[in-house]
Amino acid sequence: MKFKSGIEQTLCILTMLALQKNSKPVRSSLISGRLAVSDSYLKKIMRQLVVFGLVTSDSGREGGFRLARPLSKITLLDVFDVIEGKAQFAQSSGLSCQVFSDHVQDLNRKDALMNAFGEAEQLYRKRLKQFNLGQLLTIDHQVDWESIIKVGREHLNVTT
Amino acid sequence: MKFKSGIEQTLCILTMLALQKNSKPVRSSLISGRLAVSDSYLKKIMRQLVVFGLVTSDSGREGGFRLARPLSKITLLDVFDVIEGKAQFAQSSGLSCQVFSDHVQDLNRKDALMNAFGEAEQLYRKRLKQFNLGQLLTIDHQVDWESIIKVGREHLNVTT
DNA sequence: TCAAAGTGGATAAACTTTATCCACGAATAC
DNA sequence: GTATTCGTGGATAAAGTTTATCCACTTTGA
Numbered sequence: 001m002k003f004k005s006g007i008e009q010t011l012c013i014l015t016m017l018a019l020q021k022n023s024k025p026v027r028s029s030l031i032s033g034r035l036a037v038s039d040s041y042l043k044k045i046m047r048q049l050v051v052f053g054l055v056t057s058d059s060g061r062e063g064g065f066r067l068a069r070p071l072s073k074i075t076l077l078d079v080f081d082v083i084e085g086k087a088q089f090a091q092s093s094g095l096s097c098q099v100f101s102d103h104v105q106d107l108n109r110k111d112a113l114m115n116a117f118g119e120a121e122q123l124y125r126k127r128l129k130q131f132n133l134g135q136l137l138t139i140d141h142q143v144d145w146e147s148i149i150k151v152g153r154e155h156l157n158v159t160t
Numbered sequence: 161m162k163f164k165s166g167i168e169q170t171l172c173i174l175t176m177l178a179l180q181k182n183s184k185p186v187r188s189s190l191i192s193g194r195l196a197v198s199d200s201y202l203k204k205i206m207r208q209l210v211v212f213g214l215v216t217s218d219s220g221r222e223g224g225f226r227l228a229r230p231l232s233k234i235t236l237l238d239v240f241d242v243i244e245g246k247a248q249f250a251q252s253s254g255l256s257c258q259v260f261s262d263h264v265q266d267l268n269r270k271d272a273l274m275n276a277f278g279e280a281e282q283l284y285r286k287r288l289k290q291f292n293l294g295q296l297l298t299i300d301h302q303v304d305w306e307s308i309i310k311v312g313r314e315h316l317n318v319t320t
Numbered sequence: 321t322c323a324a325a326g327t328g329g330a331t332a333a334a335c336t337t338t339a340t341c342c343a344c345g346a347a348t349a350c
Numbered sequence: 351g352t353a354t355t356c357g358t359g360g361a362t363a364a365a366g367t368t369t370a371t372c373c374a375c376t377t378t379g380a
Contacts, residue, residue, distance in 0.1 A: 001161065001163065001164065002367095003161065004161065004337070007250070009255065015256070015260070016259070027354095029355090034259050035255070041339055044339095047356090047358080050356095057356060057357085059354090060349060061353070063347080076273075076277065076280070089162060090167070091162060093165060096168070096172050096175070098196070100172075113297070116288075116291045123284060123287050124284040127280035128276075128280050131276040131280075137272070164369085200370095200372070203325075207326075218325080219377070220324055221324065221380045223324045223325060223378080223380090
């Protein structure tokens with residue numbers, strides 16, 4: 001019960017795109033370099049973001065990725081959904097059916113439990129939808145990533 | 161972002177204890193047999209439940225496990241907490257510090273994101289606390305597990 | 321004295337996450 | 351056309367987590 005790291009990566013990616021001056025497309029290699037992951041891996045994340053509609057992509061020379069809409073129109077739920085998906089936290093494996101199949105059949109309300117967990121989860125998602133990235137992140141001054149020296153994994157102080 | 165199976169197992173265990181006639185202690189081997197896990201593994205789960213205060217244990221002959229309080233006094237949050245713990249869903253790995261450390265320092269509200277996720281999570285837990293097992297499970301007729309033939313993994317229709 | 325829980329450590333099987341590399345095809349600026 | 355960049359997919363693997371198992375020994379209580 002922990003976020004995938006993809007959520008944090010996505011937040012970084014979206015922030016990078018928001019920081020880009022003049023909404024110029026940002027090449028994937030600039031992003032993968034910053035995040036210190038392979039370009040091929042980063043592209044798979046970007047593809048998800050494009051399919052989900054958070055980001056647009058331009059092919060060809062001078063191509064790259066841009067935000068599909070301003071940060072203020074992107075909610076935490078958008079970011080959560082694109083990485084974690086719509087699947088419920090609580091997923092029944094049918095264990096209780098196994099355990100109480102014979103001799104005891106009192107689970108006439110067997111999915112009452114699942115529904116209850118589901119209701120709480122809906123509340124969670126609903127709250128996430130009320131936060132947008134615009135209100136949570138402050139973009140002071142934009143930059144041109146192209147002109148910033150690429151920083152590899154080895155040049156950073158990684159504190160974990 | 162998915163429940164551990166321990167939650168489902170715990171719900172089964174608590175249900176078994178609630179079904180036991182006369183609140184007689186239930187031996188761990190009866191429970192592990194039903195759940196089709198090793199007794200030593202089950203005991204580790206039971207220990208957690210005891211430490212967390214959901215269940216009491218009696219040593220010695222005629223010993224076993226009993227509910228520490230009625231189902232109506234056990235909430236979904238209790239079950240959730242005992243298995244999933246108190247750790248937040250969102251855990252920062254410091255990636256954004258890495259990515260934006262130099263050249264860009266606009267993350268003055270860098271934990272605004274974490275706080276937002278945390279707020280939604282609090283809401284989730286709060287809702288879980290409002291459900292108790294008494295209202296979600298119906299106990300028709302109690303049984304004496306001791307007198308019910310032990311059912312092993314091989315005798316059950318496992319549908320996964 | 322026996323049956324049960326309590327405790328801890330080593331180990332492992334299965335699964336999920338988090339990637340990497342490679343090899344294409346498709347679009348676009350120049 | 352040609353170089354650059356995204357689009358797509360598959361095979362593979364490194365690392366981490368979950369979900370256990372087995373064993374050995376201690377403590378508790380009828």
